[in-house]
Every structure is written in structure tokens, then in C-alpha cells.
Amino acid sequence: EDFAATHGADPSDLATVETFAGEHGLSVVRADAAQRTVVVAGSAAAMTTAFGVTLARYRAGDAGFRGRSGTVSLPASVAAVVEAVMGLDDRPQVVPQFRVRPALQAAALQSSFDAPQVATLYSFPTGVDGTGQTIAILELGGGYHAADLDAYFSRLGLKTPQVTPVSVDHGRNQPGNPADGEVELDIEVAGSVAPGAHLAVYFAPNTDRGFLDALSTAVHDAVRKPSVVSISWGGPENAWSQQAMAALDAALQDAAALGVTVCCASGDDGSSDRVSDGLAHCDFPASSPHALACGGTKLEATGGKLVSETVWNEPADGASGGGVSDVFALPSYQAGAGVPPSANPGSRVGRGVPDVAGDADPQTGYNVTVDGQQTVIGGTSAVAPLWAGLIALCNQALGRSAGYIHPMLYAPTASRGFTDITSGSNGAYSARAGWDACTGLGTPVGTSILATLRAGLARGAGASSSAGRTPGR
Numbered sequence: 001e002d003f004a005a006t007h008g009a010d011p012s013d014l015a016t017v018e019t020f021a022g023e024h025g026l027s028v029v030r031a032d033a034a035q036r037t038v039v040v041a042g043s044a045a046a047m048t049t050a051f052g053v054t055l056a057r058y059r060a061g062d063a064g065f066r067g068r069s070g071t072v073s074l075p076a077s078v079a080a081v082v083e084a085v086m087g088l089d090d091r092p093q094v095v096p097q098f099r100v101r102p103a104l105q106a107a108a109l110q111s112s113f114d115a116p117q118v119a120t121l122y123s124f125p126t127g128v129d130g131t132g133q134t135i136a137i138l139e140l141g142g143g144y145h146a147a148d149l150d151a152y153f154s155r156l157g158l159k160t161p162q163v164t165p166v167s168v169d170h171g172r173n174q175p176g177n178p179a180d181g182e183v184e185l186d187i188e189v190a191g192s193v194a195p196g197a198h199l200a201v202y203f204a205p206n207t208d209r210g211f212l213d214a215l216s217t218a219v220h221d222a223v224r225k226p227s228v229v230s231i232s233w234g235g236p237e238n239a240w241s242q243q244a245m246a247a248l249d250a251a252l253q254d255a256a257a258l259g260v261t262v263c264c265a266s267g268d269d270g271s272s273d274r275v276s277d278g279l280a281h282c283d284f285p286a287s288s289p290h291a292l293a294c295g296g297t298k299l300e301a302t303g304g305k306l307v308s309e310t311v312w313n314e315p316a317d318g319a320s321g322g323g324v325s326d327v328f329a330l331p332s333y334q335a336g337a338g339v340p341p342s343a344n345p346g347s348r349v350g351r352g353v354p355d356v357a358g359d360a361d362p363q364t365g366y367n368v369t370v371d372g373q374q375t376v377i378g379g380t381s382a383v384a385p386l387w388a389g390l391i392a393l394c395n396q397a398l399g400r401s402a403g404y405i406h407p408m409l410y411a412p413t414a415s416r417g418f419t420d421i422t423s424g425s426n427g428a429y430s431a432r433a434g435w436d437a438c439t440g441l442g443t444p445v446g447t448s449i450l451a452t453l454r455a456g457l458a459r460g461a462g463a464s465s466s467a468g469r470t471p472g473r
Contacts, residue, residue, distance in 0.1 A: 003258055004034035013081040014038060020078045024050035035216045036083070036250075051085060058091070065091040072243075083250065084243035086209035093208045093240070094140060094233040095274075096182035097265035097283075098381035099318050101362035112376040113301075114156060114367050115192040118359050118386065121299065121306050124446035125393050130194025133392040136218035136226035137186045137199060137385065140171070140206035140233050142179025144187055145371065152188050152369040153195075161191040163199045164224065168214045171203035175371065184370045185377050186232055186385045193389030196396075200224045206233075208244040211285075212251060215262075219255045227401040229255065229262040230388035231291075232381035234283040236273040237327050245284060245327060252290035259403035263387045264291040265380035266354040267321020270313060271343065271427035271437070280323045280343045280428040282353045289331035292405065293353045294383040295439045296320035296360025297421055311424025311431050311438040312361040312378075319426045320360060321380060322437040325351040333410040337435040343428035355409065357421060357439035358383040387444070394450045398457065408456030409441060409449075417449040418442035 009032075017038045018028050026042035044055045052073035058065055068088045073079075101112070113121075144163070153160040165173040175183075183201070191199055200221070204214035211233070218229055237245070255262050267273050267283035275281045286293035296312035297320070313319035324342035328351035339352035359365070365378030395401050408414060421439040422431050429437035 003254070007254070007257060008033035009036040016078060016081055020050070020075070026050060034220050037216065047088060051088065053088060055088065063092065067091055084247040086212055086244065086247065087207070090205065090207045090209070092206045093211060094206060094235040096141070096179055096381055097232050097234060097268045098182050098185055098377050098379035099268055099362040100181060101365050101376040101378060102317070111363060112365055112367050113359065115189045115386065116156065118299070118366070119193050119389070119446070120304070121301055122358070122444050122446050124193065124390055125397055125450050128393045128396045130197030130389065130392040130396055133194065133228070133395050134198045134200055134224045134226040135190050135194065135388050135392050136221070136224070136229040137190065137201045138214045138218065138229065138231045138233065139179070139183050139186070139201055139203050140210060140214070142177055142181070142183045143173040143175035143203070144180065144183045144201070145175050148184055148369045148372060149187060153192065156192055158192060158195045161195055161197060161199055163187060163191070163201060166200055166202045166217070168202050168204035168217050169210050171205050171210065171214070173201070173203055181370050181377055182232055182381055185366065185368050185382055186230055188368050189366060189382055190230055190385035190389045193386060194392040197389070197392045198224065200226060208241065212244070212247050215248065215251045216254070219251060219258060219260055226260060227395050228388045228391040229260060230385040231262065231264045231285065232384045234265060234267060234286055236275050236281040237284045237287055237325065238275065238281060240284055248285050249288045249290060252285065252288050256290050256404035259401040261391050261401070261403060261405055262291050263294055263384040263391070265384045266293045266295045268296070268318040268379045268381070269321060270319030271323050271429055273321055282323045282325045283321045284327070286321070287325040287328055287351055287353050289328050289351050290404070292387065293355045293440065294380055294387050295322050295354035295357040296378070296380045296383055297357050297439055297443055298361035299359035299364050309419065309421055309443060311421060311426055313424055313426055314361060314363060317362050318379065320354070320357065320438050322353050322426055322440070323429060324348060324437065325353065331406070333407045336412070337410060339435065340437070352435065352437055354440040355406065356387060356418070356441055357443050358386045390444060390446055390449065393446070394453050397450055398454060400457070402453045402457065405453060405456070408452055411452070411456065413455070414452045417445055417452045419445060
């Protein structure tokens with residue numbers, strides 16, 4: 001309520017948009033001051049007239065979608081209070097960042113892990129299990145089977161956590177397609193690392209509007225009240241419209257202001273991020289300065305002891321996403337991190353990705369149960385829920401939400417909270433001492449991360465921070 005009053009939409013701005021909708025034959029479905037959103041419905045002809053675009057149906061392979069041509073236009077009085085118009089185009093926007101392990105030759109080192117084993121190798125805090133915390137998981141396709149979750153947690157000797165599916169824009173838990181691997185990976189990793197936490201899974205359509213609505217719904221959910229969000233879906237910055245990126249970044253700023261940490265996978269295709277133009281690209285929303293971008297490593301262990309850890313980069317299996325944003329400026333918390341100029345022409349200085357890392361190589365990935373089968377999955381998709389579980393454990397231990405943790409993690413005294421990864425590359429960028437565009441600050445030393453957050457909160461950092469929203473529209 002305080003957020004809506006301080007940072008929500010001005011009632012007169014909502015009224016301006018609602019009046020515009022009525023004048024163009026559009027009905028107002030919902031107006032939300034806290035999310036600064038007005039949802040309108042109407043015919044394609046009415047939408048075309050209202051926004052000055054042409055709508056048509058298109059087909060790419062087996063998939064059909066609605067697309068628009070032309071620039072969205074609004075009367076000056078309405079445009080002055082509108083940040084973005086979403087939902088005219090419903091083409092698939094993002095992909096899940098997970099990789100299923102192919103056949104693996106026998107090796108002396110342990111080649112795959114249960115998520116709690118990775119948590120132990122990373123010294124996650126003990127004596128806490130996430131009780132009292134809600135982890136929000138965003139999914140833009142696929143689903144989970146309750147029987148899979150029961151089988152997975154039973155194998156680990158754990159009680160299946162409370163998992164609540166939440167429908168956004170008519171999205172729903174709908175298992176039966178390849179995205180099930182993403183959904184069940186996220187639930188099983190986060191749930192086994194923080195088995196006492198409540199997991200709320202927000203299902204939405206794979207569109208830019210669906211992504212925004214899922215994030216806003218989770219961040220502003222006054223019923224389940226997540227303290228951390230895990231996002232394992234993304235796409236290269238140049239595949240997004242400027243308005244969509246601005247709207248999603250605004251929602252991430254909301255999260256910061258409300259004391260919610262948002263963990264995002266940094267991508268599974270190295271510095272190219274699946275773009276074939278020969279340039280380096282960052283994955284969004286990980287590239288937002290308000291997201292905790294999670295990169296990937298190859299972790300090898302034997303006898304319960306970590307043997308080596310390098311940047312994840314396997315020619316056939318993917319590589320840790322990371323680089324320098326083409327969109328977002330260098331944030332203040334990275335001013336002393338040594339983020340290099342972009343590898344692209346022009347040597348732009350911008351937001352460095354990722355912030356942190358964890359085991360992601362599918363060759364050293366996570367044992368999971370998907371669609372009734374045990375398999376091994378990696379990708380930075382696994383790192384986002386791993387870090388979300390760690391933050392939930394820390395929040396329980398702290399007795400409060402750590403929230404916007406970036407300034408604390410980048411503080412000069414926080415280096416002890418990480419194992420620095422100094423070997424390997426993701427294509428255009430190489431690992432080095434300190435922060436790098438492959439694994440960020442490094443992989444977590446969980447107990448030290450907790451100490452870093454405790455010290456930072458004592459200084460007044462984190463939770464609702466200066467990165468929060470200013471009054472706006």
C-alpha cells in the first residue's frame with residue numbers, strides 16, 4: 001500500500017488512459033496503480049485505430065502469432081503518461097536457458113550432482129531451510145507433474161515442498177512439451193536447496209507482455225509475498241523492443257524498492273547469445289542493472305570436495321553468457337569492479353554481466369526428474385534457482401529480506417563471499433582475477449555471503465534501496 005501511494009500511477013494518469021480507451025471502443029479490464037498498468041480489450045480493428053498500427057497473423061515454422069507493423073502512436077496528452085504499449089504482438093519472446101546433458105563418458109571425477117551436494121560444495125548456510133520464505137519462479141511454457149516432484153524429493157529424503165501454480169494472462173501449468181525440463185529443474189533445484197520455502201510458480205504466455213505481467217504479478221503479490229524471484233528465461237538484447245525492456249526494467253526497479261531479489265540466468269550461448277552477426281551480445285533481463293545476473297561454471301569434485309572450477313564453455317553443450325550491455329549504462333555498484341569496454345566496435349562502457357555464477361555445465365550438471373525420467377540438466381537456468389535458494393536461506397537467517405543486494409556484493413569487503421574463477425572464456429571475454437564477463441564476482445561461499453549481507457544491512461544497504469522507483473507513471 002505504501003509503495004502504491006509513493007511510486008504508483010497517479011490517479012489522473014490512470015483516468016487519462018481509461019478515457020482514451022473508451023473513446024476508441026476499448027473496454028478497461030483492469031487498472032492497477034501499484035503496477036502502473038491498465039489492461040484494455042477490444043477488436044483488432046479497434047486496436048489498429050487506437051494505436052496507429054497494422055495487425056496481422058504470421059507463421060514461423062509450426063508456430064503462428066499476431067504481429068504488428070508500424071510504430072505505436074498515441075495523442076500527445078496520452079503519450080505523456082504511457083511508458084509502453086504491450087500485447088499487440090504475441091510472438092514468442094524468450095527461450096529457457098537450460099541444457100540437457102548428452103551421453104557422457106566415464107570419468108574419475110563426479111560428473112553430476114544433486115542440488116544439495118552443490119549447496120554443500122558452496123558452503124550454503126546450515127541450520128536454516130527457507131522456512132517463512134516464498135521463492136517466486138517465472139515460467140513461460142511447460143509445466144510440472146506432481147508425481148515427478150514427489151519422486152525427486154523422495155529420492156533425496158526430503159518432503160515435497162509446497163508448490164503453488166499461479167496463472168497469469170491465462171498461462172497455466174501445462175506439462176507435455178520440452179519446456180517441462182525448465183520448469184521441473186527450477187522447482188527441484190530451488191526446492192531441494194531451500195526445502196522449507198514455499199514455491200510459487202507463475203505461468204504466463206511466452207510474449208513480452210506475458211513476461212512483464214508474470215514479473216509484476218510476482219513482485220506485487222500481496223498474498224504469497226515472495227522475497228526472491230528466479231527467472232531462467234531470456235533473449236538477446238537486440239531481440240527486444242526498447243519499450244519492452246524499459247517496462248521490464250521498471251518492474252525490476254519495483255522489486256528493488258519492495259525488497260525482492262531477482263535472480264536471472266545470463267544465457268547459455270557464451271558471448272554471442274545465439275546471435276550470428278559476429279558481435280558480442282548480452283541476454284536480457286539479466287543485463288538489467290536491477291537483476292542479479294547468474295553465469296555458469298564447470299564444477300568438478302571428488303569425495304565431496306571441490307577439485308576445480310572453470311568457466312563453462314563446451315563447444316557442443318554451450319557456454320556461460322556474459323559481456324557488456326549495449327543498452328544499460330555502467331551502474332554505480334560496478335564502478336570499481338573493473339568492467340572492461342565492450343568487445344564490440346566502439347568499445348562501449350556499460351553494465352557488466354553476470355554478477356555471480358554457479359555450476360552450469362550439463363556435463364557436471366544436476367540430477368533431476370522430468371516427465372517421469374531421471375536425467376541430468378545444466379545451463380545458467382540451474383544457477384538462477386540455486387542462487388534464489390541461497391538468498392531464501394539467508395533471508396530466513398537474517399530475519400528479513402536482503403532485497404537489492406548488488407551494492408553489498410560489490411562492496412570491497414565482500415570478496416571473501418566468493419570463489420574467484422580465473423580460468424576459461426566464453427568467447428569474446430576471458431576469466432581473470434576479480435570480476436569478469438564470464439562468471440562475474442565468482443561462485444558463492446554461502447556462509448560468507450550471509451555475513452556480507454548481514455553487514456550490509458547493518459549499514460543500511462539492501463532491501464528497499466536507492467535503486468527503487470521514483471514517483472512515476
